[in-house]
Amino acid sequence: MATSTVRARPKAVVLQKPGRPRMVVYVFGRYIRIAHWVRNGLLIWLVLSGIYIGNPFLARNLASEASDIFIMAQVRGWHVIAGWILLAMTLVRIFQFLFIRQDGKLGLGAELRMAPVMFSWRAWRDQLAFYLLMKRDHPHFTYSNYGPLQYLVYTMLYASLLVISVTGIILAAPYLSSGIAVWSADIMRPIEVWMGGLANVRAVHRFVMWFFILFTVAHIYMAVWNSMRTGNLLIEGIVSGFAAKDDDVHARPATDDELEPAAKTAKKSPTSEKQPPKAGGKH
């Protein structure tokens, strides 16, 4: 998940292995990182509580009167609240995707401009060859922070977030008498009719949940694999914000400049001039 905001942050050199230094740049901004982990937490809670709502698995409490305990009501309530937070974050992210330019101003979104990567045969070939171990190099796209596979999957992810939010609102509205869920469900009534009633809406909700589970598993594997294969420090990056530069993939002996960053102020290393630090996550 890349940011389009370019932040002038000091570059740093880390030693991954003895004699194998990497130039790292700040690729994940503070909001991106926080949002990533908040989303992660929300999705875990939403899946667990969603499975409970679909088929309650917690043991029942018969010692108390029904009027005193609200297990299902609370699970449902917090499920819906978490869903609204996730939807809000999704909408912010989609707005950023569509309308925030590379320089951080409003306009045609920087990430939207990267869409051609999805339609480039060469990009697909390079990326699939890399993932299928037929090529050692991580493909580098000058016009996109994402590879074509990534771009497609993340687009699907946000589309699925919208679908699960819409179906979730339609399912939540009948429990309420007024409020944002009720009037937005009224607006989305044609969707409910098109799907064929609440039972089908629920089925769609369930299938999209499985998409998220599959996405999470694949996402974690791909990120870890990428990080290990290319040494681009992506896993570290989503915590610290710093990841290895892309054109710096292969291990090579450290230059004097890199081992002594103080010397850089006088004379820039040729590596850093070749590719100015660009925002973007890559894995």
Place this chain on the structure above:
Amino acid sequence: MNRPHTQTEPPAQAPTQEHSPREYYERLAAEADAHMDRLEAKEPLKELTLGTLLKRRGVTRREFLKMVAVTTAALSLPSIFDLRVARAAELATRLPVIWQELQSCTGNSIALLRNANPGVDALLLDLISLEYSEVLMAPSGQAAEDVLEAAIERYDGQYIAVFEGSVPVADGGNYLTIGPAGHTGIEIVEHISRHAAAIVAAGTCAAYGGIPAARPNPTAALGIADFLNTRRINTPVVNLPACPVSSTNIVGTILEYAMFGRLPQLDAFGRPLWAYRDRIHDKCERRSHFDAGQFVEGWNDQEGLKRGLCLFKVGCKGPMAYNNCGVVRYNEGTSWPIMAGHGCIGCSEPGFWDTMTPFEEPLPGRVYPLPFGLDADADTIGAVALGAAAVGIAAHAGATVVKSALEQRQAKQEPPKKEQ
């Protein structure tokens, strides 16, 4: 899936919600009075009057007024309408009705007729001018056909057509033929609908296709509204789904038509809002156990069943189904499924059967048709996909380890190249 083709709007002079409640209902009452005055000016189609019928059936005035009060409340009308509903029942003799069976089990008529008590609701069937009804009428064969034709001709554009059952359209409609001339369901529905003032689709089969339309739907059965859509017939349709529809909802709809001369406001699936505004879940007597997380765990869970816990885990579809069963109940308000200890099966929803099965498991247990006979539920499909992903990941990770080892060996073999 099911696009209701009619969304009846109240006429221009009808009150809107902008008025205060008092003003709203007063205007509504005035509208009803005006319409019933017009209706009263017409000749009754039957010599039978309400009074003689009540006397003949041994129904007391008290019982009749109870039924009137229940119907008024079911229609979401205040008590100033009690007497107007009674008057509508009296004037129902001026309302011609044609009751046509299609691909159905006649369960809806039977539910209306076979009440344990004298059946105050069933009175209405005697009272309305039922011009044609295969279940009730004495004539058969050509004589019955003649009655139907005469009624359509005489009350052209005035009668209410009640349909029960779905219309099979496969094979030119040959799955359903009725009468000595072997008219198909398609021909019958087209003919009756074109001349009707309004159509009531009684029961889920007539409303959405119901059980005959369940997958794989060999007869290509359609609900009445869907069928009329394909034939571009614009007669307004009220859907009264449920299997069978409760007598209160049929009687209420007919009385409402007698009272106002127009169809009620409908929801997105063509059902009257007064009956289908809330879900079963919202009016359920076991709802507090749902919110408390107290569920019947299975059919051998005697304690849970005896304590009347929520039936969600044994497959209640109440949260997905809209109807007023919990309020009006069946068999003269005696009971209804959840009261009797079985979950709702969602019979009043479009796509009923396919979308609501299995009836005794929560909805994630629904089985989807897949190619090669691999039908499975959503969680199985997801788990298989997850397993496939795990296998793929293991294979890819293994391949990566092998490849990395090969690369490292290669790098060791040719170190001089790198140093150059």
